[in-house]
Amino acid sequence: MPRESNFTNHLSQELIEAAIQLWARSSIDIVDVRLQLLQPDKPLQPIRLPTSMFIYTQGGAASVTLNRTSFQTGRFGIFHGGKGTELSICPIDTDLETYMVLYKVGSTPFHKRNIHRLLEQINPFTQMYGLSPENPIFFMEKLKAMYDHWNSNVKLNQFYSKVVLYQTIHQIYMELRKGNIRYFEPDYVGMVKQYLDEHYSGQVSIQSLAELLPISRSLLTKLFKKREHKSVQEYLNEKRLEAAKKYLRTSHVTIQEIAAGCGFVDELNLNRMFKKYYRMTPRDYRRKMMDNFTNCDIDNLSQQPYNDKGLDRLAKSKGDGELSMFGQTRSKEFVLAAATSLMLLLSACASNAPVNHAGSPNPTPTQSQTQAASPADTKGTETAAQTRVIQTESGDMEVPADPQRIVYLVGNNVGDILPFGKTVVGVDIYGDPSKRPEEWKQQWGQHLDGVKLVAGNDLESILALDPDLIIGSRTWTSSSIEQLNKIAPTIFYNEMSALEERMTFFGEVFGMPEQAKEFIAQYENKAEAAKQRLVDSNLYDKKIVFLQGVEEGTPGLQGDKTRGIIYEDLGMRAPEMVEKEFFNSKNPKSEGFFSPLSMEVISEYLSEADMIAYTNFDPNVEELKKRLTETSIWIGLPAVKSGNVLFYSIDDTLNDYDYASRMVSLDTFVNAMMELPLAK
The missing domain is CATH 3.40.50.1980 (Nitrogenase molybdenum iron protein domain)
Structure with a gap:
């Protein structure tokens, strides 16, 4: 799973113009136009594109993977990949209509040096990109017309399909020029799932997995749990257990071999995990499955010996290697009881103690027996006192x-x-x-x-x-x-x-339940005092937004759980659009998680913000300030113009949610806000 994707994103106007010139000056031939209805249980399995291809999806959300980089679409999506690109499409909830336009580009003559120079800047015929169209109805009608005319097998109609292809490309670049297209961001959750599906049998480190992606481990785990409603580790456990169940049902390899082959540390680890999820051991599961399984091996157990009295088998297989004679199964409880009785009998015969005849009173326990019981009782008392x-x-x-x-x-x-x-x-x-x-x-x-x-x-x-x-x-x-x-x-x-x-x-x-109550009360009192300071400074009713960057200053909105000190404890508010879309308490699916936000639309969310708090992983705060001051969209925000922006280090306690950090942050953050121009 590559850390960096060659997925084209956010083209500059210069590159867009270069791509348009190449489309206009190149010879394009359609190879085929296809329509396929995909279903969640019948996705498009990975294929290698034989030529360059446009893909248009409509009808519902889907996970589209290009060269092992996954992207989650909305109801509509346009994708492009060059020859040799590996493609797979998996609908998520509903059926998905997928149009595919395969095309090839004629080779460029050597003397056309200007085209070769443009190709050195950008090659639109091999690029990978995915975007959500501004005008999906246009693309829906054009792709349907292209498909209908191409499959009529009438040359004139197929020529029309080529005309429609150019119209489609023209519309894509029109929207790119206007900046109204929303690029699909990489679906890191889908990429992780794909990796785990393929590598569950090996030793998988969640941390190492996160290091392959350009996002933090904590962000990855939060995104994964939001989408899948389970942790990465839980998903991995389930994949391994499903594989183990398959081998238990369909093979005769040992439990230990299955544990090793499915990624478990050892047989004990597989046993514990299996009992946790299925309330039975792997051996019990195999026996249960084998009882309903007819063994077709060519051996004496699979044959029914001839017997004119109707007895067709002397030995019956239980599927796990255990045989019972004449169809009678001796239970483990029966065998255990017999063994216990035998041991007691042998013990009685070997004992030097006098026999207690019927009707005689029970003998007094010997001194050695009494002493043997005492340490065990003491140990049990100590254990009870040392654990809870x-x-x-x-x-x-x-x-x-x-x-x-x-x-x-x-x-x-x-x-x-x-x-x-x-x-x-x-x-x-x-x-x-x-x-x-x-x-x-x-x-x-x-x-x-x-x-x-x-x-x-x-x-x-x-x-x-x-x-x-x-x-x-x-x-x-x-x-x-x-x-x-x-x-x-x-x-x-x-x-x-x-x-x-x-x-x-x-x-x-x-x-320490009483001490816990005291700690909670201390924090609540401190929060009330901090809130009063904000009220006295005319800041309490102001709207504030937290931004956090994960790479190269790319901003993202933080939900109220990861910023609970401000929105939950102090009761401050964010702009209405932010609260509605990102951490509305009435919409749990959007609560408490990181949400990337492109600079092209950032003003829509931050124009009503009175204050902005911004941190970043890389670059550092000083470099981040410098870059943002060179961005016209950023410097045009009202909060930025008025100087009401807080930049803080990623190591600051404002990024944390634990008790100790919040006790510190109540002071440090309120003190920082008191220094803003908005404060009295």
């Missing part, structure tokens, strides 16, 4: 009553457990406390003295820390809870749930 059972999203879990060595694997959200004063010996490499702001270090750094950085999938390094409790999450931690449980008791929690819910949960984990 808590409810987690993975079910009831037994954890240490007072954990002393915690490994925390949920990025930089370790601040959810710091207030409880527990010793943290390891954190995710993305939670490096040395990169926290100075205010954060002063308030919370003492709880992380000597902490080690570990990757969530580095099981050996985690084991070396000798933890007695591991804390992770399904959306962040790259190792499964089953893998981590082999090292120490492990609990997963939802790091994006409400603050009160998270603190209450950890109050139960650490046996």
Whole structure:
């Protein structure tokens, strides 16, 4: 899965003009025009384009993949790929009409140097792009006319199809010139799914997978869960389990071989995962399937021996290698009971104790028997005192009553457990406390003295820390809870749930419910005081928007969950269009996630913003400011003109959602807003 795509995006006017000249001066021949109705369960499997091709889709959303880069369309979409491009199309919800126009370009004579010079700038016949048309009805009518005339097999009509192709190309470049076309952004979720579908049997690291894409790991996991309603790890687990079920049904390989071939760490890991999802072991599943399966091997068990009295088989196969004589199955309970009885009989015969005859009172237990029972009872009492059972999203879990060595694997959200004063010996490499702001270090750094950085999938390094409790999450931690449980008791929690819910949960984990209530009350009081400061400074009723860039300053809108301190806790508002489309509480599907926003339409969302807060991964803040001041669309925004823009570092606590960070951010962010011209 390539990190960078050769997908053409946001062409400059100069390149658009060069492409138009090439279309006008080149010889184009249509090879074929096709119409195909695709269904969600019958997608277009990957094919290699024999020529250059235009693809037009209509009717519903679809995942279109060009050279292993996936894009999710709306109801209409136009795509182009050159000869040799690998194409696949998968409708998502409804049937999809797909028009395909295959064409080829005549070779350019050597003496036409001006065309060769243009081709060095851009080759529109080999470009890959996908866009949502401004005028879908135009393309719908033109593609239908092109298809009908081409398939009439009348030369004059086929010539008309070529005329319509030029009209279609003309319309595409008209919309490109006006800048009204919306390019499809890469569908990173689709790309990850495709990768996992093909590589589930190997050792897959979620972190390594994210590094292949130009977005952060946290953003990838959030986008994936929003679309699929499950984490990347859960999707991978399900793919592996489906493969395991297939082999259990259709082959005679061992459970251990199936575990290794389907990507599980070992047979134990497969057993645990299988029981979690299907409430049975792989062996039980195989037996259940085999009971309904007729073995057609050419052996004596598959033949019915001749017997004129009607007894057709002396031995019956149970499918997993176990045979029962004359059709009678001896249950495991029966065998166990017989074995137990035999052991008791042998024990009684070997004992030197006097026989207790019928009617005699029971003998007093010997001294050795009494002493043997005592340590076990004591041990059970100690264990009960040292552990507690808590409810987690993975079910009831037994954890240490007072954990002393915690490994925390949920990025930089370790601040959810710091207030409880527990010793943290390891954190995710993305939670490096040395990169926290100075205010954060002063308030919370003492709880992380000597902490080690570990990757969530580095099981050996985690084991070396000798933890007695591991804390992770399904959306962040790259190792499964089953893998981590082999090292120490492990609990997963939802790091994006409400603050009160998270603190209450950890109050139960650490046996400190009353302290958790105090922490929640402290934060609420602090939030009320911060809100009053905004009211007194005439800022509380102002509309604010958060922007975050993931690459080259490309902005994206953040939902209210990842910016909960402002919209949830302080009660501030965003422009109406932003609230409606990106984090409207009445529309959970659009709540709390990153949404890319192109500069061409940014003014539509930010024109009503009184304040803008902007951060970026790369470039840094200073470079970001410089680039934006050279962009006319940006400098024309009202908030920018009035100087009410906050730029802040990606390492600032404003990017985080945990308790400790929000306690710091309440002050740092309000202080920053107090410096804006809008403040009194």
